[in-house]
Amino acid sequence: MKKIFFIGALALLTACEKSFELYPPDKLSPETAFNTEKDLQLYANSFYNNLPDGNDIVRGDQVSDFLVGSTIDAYLSGSYSAAQAGGWTWGALRNINYFLEQMERAQITDESRKHFEGLARFFRAYFYFNKVKQFGNVPWQEKTLGVDDPDLYKTQDPREYVMDKVLADLNFACENITETIDPTSSQITRTIALAYKSRICLFEGTYRKYHQELGLEATANTWLQEAVDAAKKVIDGGKYRLNVESDPTLSFRNLFINEQPKTNEIMLAAVNNASLRVLNDANWFWTSATYGRRLSFTKTFINTFLNRDGSRFTDQVNYNEIPFWNEVKNRDLRLQQTIRMGNYQREGQAAPPDFTYTYTGYMPYKFTLDSKATDGRAENNNSLPLMRYAEVLLNYAEAMAELDLFTESEWNLTIKLLRERAGLSNTAMPLASDPYLQQAYFPHENLSTALLEIRRERAIELAMEGFRYDDLMRWKLAPLLLKPYVGLYVPALNTAYDLNEDGQNDVSFVTAVPSNPQKGIVYFVINGTQHYLSNQSSGTIVAQNNLTRVFEPFMYLRPIPIEEITLNPNLKQNPEWESR
DSSP states (O other), X not given: OOOOOOOSTTOOOOHHHHHXXXXXXXXXXXXXXXXXXXXXXXXXXXXXXXXXXXXXXXXXXXXXXXXXXXXXXXXXXXXXXXXXXXXXXXXHHHHHHHHHHHGXXXXXXXXXXHHHHHHHHHHHHXXXXXXXXXXXXXXXXXXXXXXXXXXXXXXOBOHHHHHHHHHHHHXXXXXXXXXXXXXXXXXXXXXXHHHXXXXXXXXXXXXHHHOGGGXXXXXXXXXXXXXXXXXXXXXXXXXXXXXXXXXXXXXXXXGTSOSSOOTTTEEEEEOOBTTTTBOBOHHHHHHOTTTSOOOEEOHHHHTTSOBTTSOOGGGSTTGGGSOHHHHTTTBOHHHHTTBOOTTOEETTEEOOOOTTTOSSSBXXXXXXXXXXXXXXXXXXXXXXXXXXXXXXXXXXXXXXXXXXXXXXXXXXXXXHHHHHHXXXXXXXXXXXXXXXXXXXXOTTOOOOHHHHHHHXXXXXXXXXXXXXXXXXXXXXXGGGGGSOEEEEEESOTTOEEOXXXXXXXXXXXXXXXXXXXOTTOEEXXXXXXXXXXXXXXXXXXXXXXXXXXXXXXXXXXXXXXXXXXXXXXXXXXXXXXXXX
């Protein structure tokens, strides 16, 4: 489980250091706690608390453009201010820097010393990457600070300086962490460090390219090339591959529902284990009408899943007027492994989309177990991916496309493999851009055909896994968060529909619940305000229309918590947050 670190820039002493002061020297002190490789490993294990746990992953994409729920995130409410801000926490960094200083005492080989230094510097890079994503400029610290150290009150360092330091840490990690095969998908190895380097460098390169207000676009390609190089080393290393099973309808799903990670593809996971009582709440969060936010996909996104023959679903006439039970047929196999549809069952019973939960009809089940046993409690034991080989392929493809180096050879190495795993019969590289994808998501972007397809693939492959918000931020496409939430097509009001064609009606869309409701049917009220149909008495659902969302250009950077600026007046608030 995660440890809660001290909050605030001035909360500087870690629990570990305090213990050194409190215990007698013969029991525990820096002189006795950093002597052997085992000592260093024991301390370094604390760094893993900085990675997302299972519950973090479960909620990873809840702020995105393709999921709608019962509420919106406070950040998009239009009233968010620096007084509500958080995230300016530094205890984890001090823990890492303290280790780097004290590990010099250890009597170990140079190879082991470099390994542990690389491990610590990887986590420092990861820490700072997350800080820069939130705040932009942040103070760089690579030493522990005493209570009288003037650097406690330093101002922020420029983003460019901090990210150069991050890259230096990543490079050291990628060169010095021991290269091993981890059968548990729970340890940082050299290959995992390279995979994360590809993620971080892709983010920074595209952020600099599309956020020209930073004045760093001239350096974007340097970062994109670093992403390419790191991803290609992972690919060429041959240690991982896409998970492909004899039943293609399980190749994707089995990545997310097993206690033992599929280590052929899952490089790093938030490992859950029933016997150790390390669990997550995926079933509860994604099935309960009251516990979570009732998140469901939008039709705008579902439309981007290709047909099984590789053709575009949105190329057909009246694609927005096809009933749910027909529109989900003969599509990319990831669709039926991501949402409830067709003959999906739970405990031997049909499990169509449940409109007591979903607002749109596209009910996710990517992380939920087929058993109902944990629907009402936080006891899922399925391990959830933190890094998959599929992401590395996507990182490589996108970085190459952004560098204008993407050819059919790169397509065959990356996107083609993902689409083959998804059951598509035609996986050739498209020659013409998809007008629907362009208009629905990137109407003001001049993207190549290849880059459009790579972005489609990234959204589909990584949906719910915590990437979408960051992707929108780095592409400077936050306005997508304000798009209407569109649901399935309703042919007519006051008519019962069998969503999974099992002979039992599941839902009726009504203006008011009838006085004599039929058993087994959910009556979803179309009231004309919160939910309405695009053609009044028929059409696609426009859901949660009452949720007002706001995103201003200055919101790409989060505000520094106001109390931190009170403590350290040298900190500069991010632009336009001063008066909010």
